[in-house]
Amino acid sequence: MENNTFVDQLGRSIRIPKKPIRIVSLVPSQTELLAYFGLENEVVGITKFCIHPKKWHKEKIRIGGTKNVDIQKIKDLKPDLIIGNKEENTQQDIEQLEDLCPVWLSDINSYEDALWMIKNLGEILDKNTLSNELLSKIETNFNALNPIKNQKKVLYLIWDKPLISVGRNTFIHSILEKIGFENSVYENRYPTLDTSMQIAPDILLLSSEPYPFGTDHIKNFQLKYPETKVILVDGEMFSWYGPRMIEAPNYFDELIVNLGI
Numbered sequence: 001m002e003n004n005t006f007v008d009q010l011g012r013s014i015r016i017p018k019k020p021i022r023i024v025s026l027v028p029s030q031t032e033l034l035a036y037f038g039l040e041n042e043v044v045g046i047t048k049f050c051i052h053p054k055k056w057h058k059e060k061i062r063i064g065g066t067k068n069v070d071i072q073k074i075k076d077l078k079p080d081l082i083i084g085n086k087e088e089n090t091q092q093d094i095e096q097l098e099d100l101c102p103v104w105l106s107d108i109n110s111y112e113d114a115l116w117m118i119k120n121l122g123e124i125l126d127k128n129t130l131s132n133e134l135l136s137k138i139e140t141n142f143n144a145l146n147p148i149k150n151q152k153k154v155l156y157l158i159w160d161k162p163l164i165s166v167g168r169n170t171f172i173h174s175i176l177e178k179i180g181f182e183n184s185v186y187e188n189r190y191p192t193l194d195t196s197m198q199i200a201p202d203i204l205l206l207s208s209e210p211y212p213f214g215t216d217h218i219k220n221f222q223l224k225y226p227e228t229k230v231i232l233v234d235g236e237m238f239s240w241y242g243p244r245m246i247e248a249p250n251y252f253d254e255l256i257v258n259l260g261i
């Protein structure tokens with residue numbers, strides 16, 4: 001089988017079959033992208049966290065979690081391409097998987113990185129028409145987003161005990177900026193917070209994933225910080241890079257309305 005050489009988002013040159021026919025996806029949002037591309041037959045393995053599309057989650061072979069993949073199960077699937085992500089997957093797993101077949105890695109730290117990933121996977125998988133269509137829809141909808149006029153300081157939490165927030169150099173931070181929020185966290189990546197939270201933000205966003213914040217958390221935070229607006233948000237809209245980005249701007253417009261800002 002002939003190969004093409006592509007550069008992934010880590011700057012690595014990867015020789016990939018011209019038409020991969022057995023693909024394993026190690027990232028939920030990228031699995032959803034492969035479904036958008038219509039690769040029902042080509043995708044043979046996904047993680048247990050790849051919940052979209054539901055049919056795939058139900059029927060396709062699951063190869064463990066994103067950070068503890070089952071190497072032997074993947075080997076048995078005889079893939080000719082594995083698609084992963086620097087942040088979601090571990091270096092140790094990726095190094096072992098590279099002995100099996102080409103491994104293409106994304107590295108999504110911004111809105112622009114997500115668009116680059118979609119375009120490049122479209123080229124790799126010979127789905128340029130669909131990827132360009134998707135990019136057009138995403139950019140059109142984000143351009144139509146009405147960001148808030150008076151910037152509000154926002155804190156976005158992804159975990160409890162310990163409290164873990166979202167800082168700079170992340171896809172979520174980039175999305176917060178698109179909405180017009182000012183991220184109150186100045187550290188990079190995902191810092192753990194002091195539970196005292198000396199300076200309360202204007203708005204506290206509690207994500208539905210990876211930690212399932214609920215109504216009890218709203219009540220507890222609201223008691224501690226009565227001047228802060230506390231709200232549960234759909235983590236998929238803020239953190240899934242792929243087809244979910246089509247729907248996200250409309251969700252953000254509704255969020256702004258609900259916040260009354």
